[in-house]
């Protein structure tokens with residue numbers, strides 16, 4: 001299985017730059033997810049890797065071989081598009097074998113591959129059916145099967161689950177994770193959904209405006225976001241951000257804002273001394289608030305409460321901003337009044353307000 005390396009990849013339409021110098025290495029057998037908001041250049045990057053779009057600069061290497069100028073069919077890739085239109089007049093087996101028949105594979109070989117892939121995707125009972133006789137999820141699996149029979153070294157997916165309803169998305173996501181574990185091929189998967197990215201990726205590449213904001217394992221991105229953008233993008237409900245200042249208090253540093261003051265430990269203070277006096281954004285995840293009766297607890301108003309069953313999300317206010325607080329409670333939380341909360345020091349994320357980088 002191949003390693004894929006992208007070096008200083010660029011794309012511009014006229015003088016409008018879309019991708020600005022992308023560097024990325026995808027290891028052998030890795031499931032890489034490109035994630036980011038609409039228009040950040042995910043599909044463009046994937047299409048350049050596939051060879052469906054020309055590159056304005058840089059190089060794409062597959063297993064050390066420069067494929068930047070090669071035709072799609074010379075790259076040993078198979079792609080599943082968002083809009084996967086199956087051939088309506090062909091049954092599942094014929095849909096899946098289309099590319100192989102076009103490439104004049106021997107019929108015994110075609111039959112074997114279709115049978116194997118259909119078994120992997122639980123499609124064996126449906127091989128004789130037409131697409132109109134299948135559910136959305138089954139059709140989606142046929143589209144994947146069509147790519148898998150080609151037995152390519154790398155599979156590229158562009159938002160393959162985006163036109164399914166929420167429940168089907170969830171079950172297809174699990175099936176995809178199982179399938180990728182079984183076939184162990186390189187997968188590059190594009191989505192704007194951070195939950196899909198977190199649950200499927202060995203490695204997640206967060207993009208914004210044609211640039212990589214951070215690449216790492218799901219846990220790295222969640223625990224140690226490199227900047228405010230990644231912190232706000234990964235995790236649900238979204239991280240809360242509060243305006244604050246770093247203030248020296250004897251030999252320690254305090255994060256001080258409207259209605260709150262967190263005195264940091266000597267170790268963390270030491271690493272922040274150079275940033276004293278700087279305006280920061282304090283990031284706190286909704287799940288980091290712990291109920292507290294202590295005298296130093298933050299007293300936060302319950303402006304609104306969203307009951308989700310096992311949890312509730314309290315909408316509150318702190319530092320002049322609206323914040324979300326996730327609480328485990330057995331029943332709905334009444335609106336009005338205040339509740340006491342504390343936040344552990346390791347759950348306080350600090351970002352430079354100007355550069356947005358993590359401090």
Ligand SMILES: Nc1ncnc2c1ncn2[C@@H]1O[C@H](COP(=O)(O)OP(=O)(O)OP(=O)(O)O)[C@@H](O)[C@H]1O
Nearest residue numbers: 013018036037038039040041042043044045191192
């Ligand atoms: N042929 C084109 N000519 C000019 N600009 C283009 C062209 N194709 C794409 N773009 C622009 O390139 C940018 C990136 O597009 P791309 O399709 O890669 O985004 P994306 O991250 O896949 O977004 P989405 O999540 O909405 O699919 C967008 O701003 C888009 O308008």
Ligand SMILES: [Mg+2]
Nearest residue numbers: 042043044158
């Ligand atoms: Mg796209």
